[in-house]
Amino acid sequence: MKKSLLLIALCGTCAAVLAQDGNTGKKAWFTETQYVPSSVNNNGEAIIYDNQSAPYEIWNPITDKRTVIGGVAAGNGVGGLGRFSEDGKKVAAVMYSEEIKMPTVWEKYDGGTDYNYHEFTSCTAGGTIYALGCSDDGEKGFIMKSVNYGKTWNKGKIYVKNHGETAVEDDWAAGLECMAWQSSKYVYIGGHNGVFYSSRWGENSFELADLHPEGNTDKVETYWTINFLDIEENYLKRYGAIGLELAGGTGAVWYTDDFAETFKVAAGVAGVPVCITHIGNVYFMTTRNGHIQKSEDYGATWTDVYVADGSEFGKVRFADDKNGVVVSKGLIYVTTDGGATWTKNTVDEKLGNVVWNDVAFADNGTMTIVGSGGNVMKLLT
Numbered sequence: 001m002k003k004s005l006l007l008i009a010l011c012g013t014c015a016a017v018l019a020q021d022g023n024t025g026k027k028a029w030f031t032e033t034q035y036v037p038s039s040v041n042n043n044g045e046a047i048i049y050d051n052q053s054a055p056y057e058i059w060n061p062i063t064d065k066r067t068v069i070g071g072v073a074a075g076n077g078v079g080g081l082g083r084f085s086e087d088g089k090k091v092a093a094v095m096y097s098e099e100i101k102m103p104t105v106w107e108k109y110d111g112g113t114d115y116n117y118h119e120f121t122s123c124t125a126g127g128t129i130y131a132l133g134c135s136d137d138g139e140k141g142f143i144m145k146s147v148n149y150g151k152t153w154n155k156g157k158i159y160v161k162n163h164g165e166t167a168v169e170d171d172w173a174a175g176l177e178c179m180a181w182q183s184s185k186y187v188y189i190g191g192h193n194g195v196f197y198s199s200r201w202g203e204n205s206f207e208l209a210d211l212h213p214e215g216n217t218d219k220v221e222t223y224w225t226i227n228f229l230d231i232e233e234n235y236l237k238r239y240g241a242i243g244l245e246l247a248g249g250t251g252a253v254w255y256t257d258d259f260a261e262t263f264k265v266a267a268g269v270a271g272v273p274v275c276i277t278h279i280g281n282v283y284f285m286t287t288r289n290g291h292i293q294k295s296e297d298y299g300a301t302w303t304d305v306y307v308a309d310g311s312e313f314g315k316v317r318f319a320d321d322k323n324g325v326v327v328s329k330g331l332i333y334v335t336t337d338g339g340a341t342w343t344k345n346t347v348d349e350k351l352g353n354v355v356w357n358d359v360a361f362a363d364n365g366t367m368t369i370v371g372s373g374g375n376v377m378k379l380l381t
Contacts, residue, residue, distance in 0.1 A: 041088025049073035134175030138192035141172030190223025241299035243273025255299030327356035
């Protein structure tokens with residue numbers, strides 16, 4: 001069959017190959033299930049994949065035969081688009097490799113500052129990561145940026161406008177503690193001295209914002225944590241909660257249910273918030289005085305689910321909708337039922353004085369906790 005034209009397309013939930021047959025005219029072939037095509041050769045075969053970061057397949061539309069060839073398709077900040085060579089006999093694509101040597105120990109990066117970095121955050125699953133810094137006295141702030149999953153870091157160029165002044169590069173009015181995305185363009189940063197910044201242009205330009213609820217005149221010392229639920233309308237998250245410390249050491253949560261247009265004061269907050277996260281539409285929060293609390297009404301009211309007298313909690317993280325961990329001094333607190341109950345566990349008898357600050361989970365079931373004194377522990381969950 002002589003073909004004078006070959007095209008590939010994505011039609012609704014299926015991949016399609018269209019061919020111009022010199023004898024019979026146009027013909028089109030469609031997959032029955034969803035695939036994404038990335039290349040086609042002159043034999044009518046197409047490179048397709050069915051999900052982000054999935055293996056590539058070669059599809060022969062005439063016989064409807066699909067052959068998995070491996071590799072890593074585009075998505076989740078990795079992979080790429082497979083392409084046929086000009087003669088249609090070879091495929092250029094991203095592949096896994098076990099031959100590339102990877103470091104087995106941590107490498108220290110010297111950012112050229114003496115700031116303490118308290119928060120790592122990113123907008124998506126891609127390779128761009130931000131590290132928020134703060135001087136010991138909370139007066140100076142700093143942000144470092146990596147675009148290659150933390151391999152290298154630089155200061156970047158972030159312009160800051162304070163009190164209507166001209167925007168100045170990295171002119172943060174105080175130390176920074178938390179950063180969160182309401183969308184890819186709407187970004188918020190909180191820190192010491194009641195400083196809070198917002199951006200409507202992505203992460204490259206910020207200005208001071210006043211989030212005080214109507215009629216509220218409380219003096220804010222520090223904004224410690226921000227979290228938005230994954231409920232969106234027109235790509236903008238509707239519900240958010242901010243944990244803060246007021247003058248005198250009182251804790252508070254301000255929440256929004258109208259896309260951050262206004263904020264309200266939450267009820268039931270037991271102490272100064274340390275970390276707010278969520279599972280589904282339920283918020284969980286740790287406090288400085290040893291409370292684990294949850295909110296089931298988008299941040300409006302908070303109730304205790306666990307109280308550890310004499311403990312000062314760090315971050316709370318969930319591996320999935322059932323399993324989560326709260327870190328503390330010498331201890332971790334574990335839930336296996338979605339936060340309904342929590343069990344105290346000693347990390348290591350020899351590390352009882354280590355203040356564990358944060359926890360992260362890997363897809364292979366590994367849990368890593370980091371703490372004071374440069375201590376890092378890796379555990380199988």
